[in-house]
Amino acid sequence: MVKFVHFADVHLGAFRDKRLRELNLNAFEKTIDYCIENKVDFVVIAGDLFDIAVPELEVVKKAAAKLLQLKNAGIDCFAIYGSHDYTPGQTSVVDVLNASGLLTKVSDGYYSDDGKLCLNACKHSSGVSFVGISARAKSIDSSYFGDLDLASLEKIPNPKIFLFHNTLAETKPDFLAGVASLPFSVFPKGFDYYAGGHVHEKTNVVEPGYGRFVFPGPLFAADYRDLEELAKHSTGFFLVELKNNESFAEFVELNRVCRVELFDYSVTGKSVSRINDDLASLLSRCSDSVVLLKLSGLLDGNVSEINFDFIRSFLEEKKCIFYLNRNALEKQSLDRVRVPFSSKREAEEKVFKELVSQQSFSSELTAPDKAFAFFEALKQPLVEGESKKDYESRIVSAGLKCF
Numbered sequence: 001m002v003k004f005v006h007f008a009d010v011h012l013g014a015f016r017d018k019r020l021r022e023l024n025l026n027a028f029e030k031t032i033d034y035c036i037e038n039k040v041d042f043v044v045i046a047g048d049l050f051d052i053a054v055p056e057l058e059v060v061k062k063a064a065a066k067l068l069q070l071k072n073a074g075i076d077c078f079a080i081y082g083s084h085d086y087t088p089g090q091t092s093v094v095d096v097l098n099a100s101g102l103l104t105k106v107s108d109g110y111y112s113d114d115g116k117l118c119l120n121a122c123k124h125s126s127g128v129s130f131v132g133i134s135a136r137a138k139s140i141d142s143s144y145f146g147d148l149d150l151a152s153l154e155k156i157p158n159p160k161i162f163l164f165h166n167t168l169a170e171t172k173p174d175f176l177a178g179v180a181s182l183p184f185s186v187f188p189k190g191f192d193y194y195a196g197g198h199v200h201e202k203t204n205v206v207e208p209g210y211g212r213f214v215f216p217g218p219l220f221a222a223d224y225r226d227l228e229e230l231a232k233h234s235t236g237f238f239l240v241e242l243k244n245n246e247s248f249a250e251f252v253e254l255n256r257v258c259r260v261e262l263f264d265y266s267v268t269g270k271s272v273s274r275i276n277d278d279l280a281s282l283l284s285r286c287s288d289s290v291v292l293l294k295l296s297g298l299l300d301g302n303v304s305e306i307n308f309d310f311i312r313s314f315l316e317e318k319k320c321i322f323y324l325n326r327n328a329l330e331k332q333s334l335d336r337v338r339v340p341f342s343s344k345r346e347a348e349e350k351v352f353k354e355l356v357s358q359q360s361f362s363s364e365l366t367a368p369d370k371a372f373a374f375f376e377a378l379k380q381p382l383v384e385g386e387s388k389k390d391y392e393s394r395i396v397s398a399g400l401k402c403f
Contacts, residue, residue, distance in 0.1 A: 008197030011222035013055035046197030047082025047165030081134035132163030268297035296328035
């Protein structure tokens with residue numbers, strides 16, 4: 001029997017917020033701790049260990065330290081590039097970790113004289129063989145699957161694992177409906193386990209004639225959508241056993257490194273005053289968590305009147321990380337403006353005045369002469385031979401002279 005852990009889509013270094021980057025790293029560290037405590041035979045990372053090919057060095061340092069603990073425990077790690085790990089013409093951190101011996105990058109192989117893609121297999125001391133295809137930007141790796149020398153791969157003795165970082169057509173989730181994907185038929189048959197990455201949703205299916213195809217989903221999150229899902233479902237990894245020519249995969253939920261709270265609030269039919277009161281009440285119980293506020297509906301008023309600054313400040317005091325999503329928020333349409341005119345400039349000024357009269361704010365820019373002078377200042381083109389810095393300085397100076 002062989003026992004291993006399969007995870008993918010860690011995206012170390014994702015998020016601008018330092019606290020979220022730390023939470024992401026914490027999820028990775030907990031997973032490695034589990035592998036060591038449970039004395040697995042090896043670890044499989046099916047791509048996107050990092051969010052970019054050359055991430056912040058502090059993130060790399062901490063990840064390398066954890067992989068060293070894994071190595072010192074006698075546990076090997078096998079990995080491929082994800083679409084985020086790979087950059088054309090540039091060495092990835094995954095290559096650096098491979099060269100240092102902290103992990104083994106499964107090779108993409110080579111093209112034979114007859115145009116077939118031959119994959120180089122690497123072998124673990126347990127007797128398991130590994131082959132795989134690393135991801136490329138814009139799913140360029142999809143074309144490689146059509147060139148695979150399937151016959152030679154199917155001849156590799158079992159047990160064997162195929163690593164890939166792409167989307168399966170037959171199991172593709174709805175949110176990836178428009179994304180290019182691969183059918184089962186492009187894969188070699190007879191592998192004990194097909195370790196997938198890239199799809200941020202848990203999948204575990206057995207395809208007759210092939211084997212078990214698994215996507216573990218992200219360990220934590222890499223973007224807002226992942227955080228929304230984390231508010232609803234636990235993330236984790238698969239603990240896999242290969243025994244008597246069969247595979248058994250159990251999803252292990254990762255103890256949440258933080259609480260994620262999602263609030264979906266509709267503003268339709270509510271005054272700005274009521275919206276502010278409702279949000280203050282809704283968010284008052286939040287503490288030491290990631291707070292996602294999703295606003296939707298038709299707003300009768302200005303977005304600027306909603307107390308977002310107060311909400312942010314309040315949640316910061318409660319040690320919360322705040323994310324605002326107002327993509328589904330709509331504004332009451334302005335009434336159509338009809339004005340007679342005798343010239344283009346006259347029409348522009350009349351339309352401008354009419355639109356300004358429908359707004360609740362006032363500014364020097366609402367005076368037509370100053371506003372149009374400001375617009376003209378911003379429209380000045382870059383002069384040949386002028387540096388970007390000088391151009392920006394000239395535009396700012398010209399704009400300030402309008403007031």
